[in-house]
Amino acid sequence: MEWRKLVVFGLKADKSPVETLKGLMKRTALALIVVLLAAGACSRPDALSGMQLRRDGGGDVHVLRDGKSISVGSTIEIEPGDIIETEKGARATFALEGGEDDRKATLQPDTRVVVASPTEFEVEAGHALVEVKATTTTQFDDVTASTSSASYRIDRDFGSTRLGVYVGGVGLDATGQVPLDVNSYFQATVVAGDLPSVAIPYQLRLQDAWDQSLLKEQVTLEGDLEQLGQGLENQLGLQQRVPLDYFSELAGGKPVGFMKEYLKRKPTDLLIGFTIARNASGSLEDAFTDAFGYFDDGAKWSIASAILDVKSKPILASLESLLVATGVIAADGGTTGGQAEFSVATAEAANNGQPSADSPNTASEQPTGSDPGSDPGGEDPPPNKPDKDPPQECSSSAECGVQDVMDQIPGPSPSPTGASDLIDGEL
Numbered sequence: 001m002e003w004r005k006l007v008v009f010g011l012k013a014d015k016s017p018v019e020t021l022k023g024l025m026k027r028t029a030l031a032l033i034v035v036l037l038a039a040g041a042c043s044r045p046d047a048l049s050g051m052q053l054r055r056d057g058g059g060d061v062h063v064l065r066d067g068k069s070i071s072v073g074s075t076i077e078i079e080p081g082d083i084i085e086t087e088k089g090a091r092a093t094f095a096l097e098g099g100e101d102d103r104k105a106t107l108q109p110d111t112r113v114v115v116a117s118p119t120e121f122e123v124e125a126g127h128a129l130v131e132v133k134a135t136t137t138t139q140f141d142d143v144t145a146s147t148s149s150a151s152y153r154i155d156r157d158f159g160s161t162r163l164g165v166y167v168g169g170v171g172l173d174a175t176g177q178v179p180l181d182v183n184s185y186f187q188a189t190v191v192a193g194d195l196p197s198v199a200i201p202y203q204l205r206l207q208d209a210w211d212q213s214l215l216k217e218q219v220t221l222e223g224d225l226e227q228l229g230q231g232l233e234n235q236l237g238l239q240q241r242v243p244l245d246y247f248s249e250l251a252g253g254k255p256v257g258f259m260k261e262y263l264k265r266k267p268t269d270l271l272i273g274f275t276i277a278r279n280a281s282g283s284l285e286d287a288f289t290d291a292f293g294y295f296d297d298g299a300k301w302s303i304a305s306a307i308l309d310v311k312s313k314p315i316l317a318s319l320e321s322l323l324v325a326t327g328v329i330a331a332d333g334g335t336t337g338g339q340a341e342f343s344v345a346t347a348e349a350a351n352n353g354q355p356s357a358d359s360p361n362t363a364s365e366q367p368t369g370s371d372p373g374s375d376p377g378g379e380d381p382p383p384n385k386p387d388k389d390p391p392q393e394c395s396s397s398a399e400c401g402v403q404d405v406m407d408q409i410p411g412p413s414p415s416p417t418g419a420s421d422l423i424d425g426e427l
Helices: 017-042 209-214 216-236 244-250 257-262 267-278 284-296 301-307 312-326 344-350 360-364 399-408
Strands: 052-056 061-065 068-071 075-077 083-086 091-095 103-107 111-117 120-132 136-140 143-147 150-157 160-173 180-183 186-191
Touching (some): 052 061, 091 111, 103 111, 180 186, 209 216, 216 267, 244 267, 244 344, 257 267, 257 284, 267 284, 267 301, 267 312, 312 344
Antiparallel strands (some): 052 075, 052 091, 061 068, 061 083, 091 103, 103 120, 120 150, 136 143, 143 160, 160 180
């Protein structure tokens, strides 16, 4: 057999054996470099391994072990029985079994945590952000919080403790009490070890660093809604109300009698709540009453929309259409200076010419839904044929002009502060 016909590791030797071997060595070395670079990219130099603690930034962090206080310079090993304390101005992060990819907790200043085992710890004081992807147990105020995958916070204040869930679900259990499940965008407040009967919507704080980081979409949406709502209120005055037939036309002629008891609410809240419901899956009535139920329980509209799996884009696009049609703003984004007009005609204009329920083209209505990015907190799945209009998708190069509209609306813009400028542990 001629050497020119040899195939070595899939490479045809069309030159001399020595040259072929050199080529193979170069390719092998290149492949090895790629593997090493990929491995380096996946493992951060400051990533915590199992049972390690890292001091983040300045301030004093201590580990109390066997009656002795150990000052944490950068990173140290921890073990069951250790007590971790962060002093004023200090932050820390620790990982339990499996490292920070499996079990990680971030501590704010003035926080005290007891490491009970490689999979369990107790928050005795302060504020802890827990991010886990393996079964983990957290104790606080005689309550046990268990989860296999979730991101949640524990805030211990004088006389009460709040557990708020960002992603996933956490089960709460206390001796002699009915267990409680807390899902995404919900929270539970424990007072003197007593579990509440139900979880309530998460109480979003726009200036909270963890909320800004883990609920970025909701924080941004809330600022946009407040700005749009303020512009609308400036044009409406105090007396004008939105009539029922206006919402009926927006709903494509469908019955909206369930809204009668809400018509005395602020017009801005009515329009926002209706827009969220209109873009949610399921029936319009159920989504509307659920949205206002969450709102009345203390949720901001952005959290209510997250629970109902409604994304920011269709909400802002629909509201822009409403404001343009009512005359609050001009189509080019400028303000008109006139008073808003809520009528069947303006509702029809806001619908962009979509046929009403009495039109012969209603059979072409398409069911819609949303694409949730996380667990919606146990909401019912959408039926096969949602009873609502399709969301107004943003298709222009400027996101339907929503940003231009908000830039032109008078009034201050409540933009959230950067996380570095926040007060630690602001609740």
